[in-house]
Amino acid sequence: AMHRTKRRQSHDWQLFAEEHLPEDEQPEVELRRAIQKGQLRVLYQPIVDLVTGDLAAVEALVRWDHPTRGVLGPQAFLPAAEESGLINDLGRFVLAEACSQMRGWRGMLPDGRSLHLSVNFSPSQFARPDFAQDVLGIVDRTGFDPADLVVEITEGALVDEELVVPQLEALRARGVRIALDDFGTGYSTLYQITRLPIDVLKLDRSFVMEINGGRSSNAVAEAVVRIARMLHLDTVAEGIEEPSQAAELTVLGFKNGQGFYFAEPMTPDAVRTLISAPHLQKA
Numbered sequence: 459a460m461h462r463t464k465r466r467q468s469h470d471w472q473l474f475a476e477e478h479l480p481e482d483e484q485p486e487v488e489l490r491r492a493i494q495k496g497q498l499r500v501l502y503q504p505i506v507d508l509v510t511g512d513l514a515a516v517e518a519l520v521r522w523d524h525p526t527r528g529v530l531g532p533q534a535f536l537p538a539a540e541e542s543g544l545i546n547d548l549g550r551f552v553l554a555e556a557c558s559q560m561r562g563w564r565g566m567l568p569d570g571r572s573l574h575l576s577v578n579f580s581p582s583q584f585a586r587p588d589f590a591q592d593v594l595g596i597v598d599r600t601g602f603d604p605a606d607l608v609v610e611i612t613e614g615a616l617v618d619e620e621l622v623v624p625q626l627e628a629l630r631a632r633g634v635r636i637a638l639d640d641f642g643t644g645y646s647t648l649y650q651i652t653r654l655p656i657d658v659l660k661l662d663r664s665f666v667m668e669i670n671g672g673r674s675s676n677a678v679a680e681a682v683v684r685i686a687r688m689l690h691l692d693t694v695a696e697g698i699e700e701p702s703q704a705a706e707l708t709v710l711g712f713k714n715g716q717g718f719y720f721a722e723p724m725t726p727d728a729v730r731t732l733i734s735a736p737h738l739q740k741a
């Protein structure tokens with residue numbers, strides 16, 4: 459009962475030594491049950507064409523409706539999911555859920571309009587020999603077009619480059635596109651970027667935050683857009699909160715933008731409403 463009371467007040471598992479929790483309250487036990495009981499759900503954040511303002515894609519972002527702690531964001535449970543290996547089940551759930559929902563939305567798009575789906579995976583997932591097969595199996599079962607899927611990988615996954623690259627290549631062979639997420643914050647070298655099978659660079663939010671109109675505040679963003687152009691990669695700038703940042707990134711040549719300025723992660727119902735009026739540009 460003691461633990462229970464403490465847990466309720468806590469917003470962070472790290473605060474509690476796991477070995478002191480009864481077995482049924484271990485994070486991974488709780489998370490496994492959450493997946494089974496349908497307590498996980500997916501929100502979608504719009505990714506916008508910076509020039510036209512059109513909705514280009516949505517990024518799937520997982521949430522946990524925890525029975526006692528309220529709505530939890532990924533940082534509250536992804537570490538436990540990764541340590542326990544449950545991240546694989548979680549990933550399958552998110553992908554299957556997002557692909558099914560997307561299939562419903564596709565029919566609502568005006569003629570000739572496309573909508574991509576971006577899904578995050580953790581580094582350990584990419585290193586599994588059956589990762590690509592797993593992803594493509596779910597895509598096929600849900601009737602989703604693999605060419606509409608973008609798989610987001612972080613630079614952390616490149617530590618296991620020799621395991622990860624064949625998985626990326628197998629995905630790309632079916633038309634899936636690969637985005638390097640949080641770009642600029644990790645350890646990848648420019649040399650690695652030139653050799654990797656990737657299609658999109660996502661400029662990390664920390665560099666977008668720097669953009670304030672001051673001299674050289676956009677130096678990293680500018681360098682990234684140039685690298686992308688030379689390597690024929692698409693670009694997304696994430697974490698855009700201010701109209702001035704959107705304007706600056708558009709002038710620099712970023713193709714797409716994402717951030718609270720355009721829209722926060724939203725429920726499937728809100729996406730449906732948005733798709734009925736896909737022009738997202740703010741007045």
Ligand code: C2E
Nearest residue numbers: 518519520531532552578579580697698699716717718723
């Ligand atoms: P990410 O992939 O870089 O996703 C963007 C995160 O930034 C999201 O946080 C989003 O809500 C937040 N964000 C977007 N625009 C803004 C903005 O303008 N300002 C600020 N302050 N934040 C913004 P969220 O949903 O908490 O997700 C955090 C991270 O968790 C994600 O970062 C991604 O790495 C990971 N994640 C989310 N869903 C999944 C999943 O299904 N599987 C895996 N493996 N990882 C996931």
Ligand code: MG
Nearest residue numbers: 517578610639
């Ligand atoms: Mg992402």
Ligand code: MG
Nearest residue numbers: 639640660696
């Ligand atoms: Mg990101």
Ligand code: MG
Nearest residue numbers: 640662663696
């Ligand atoms: Mg990020």
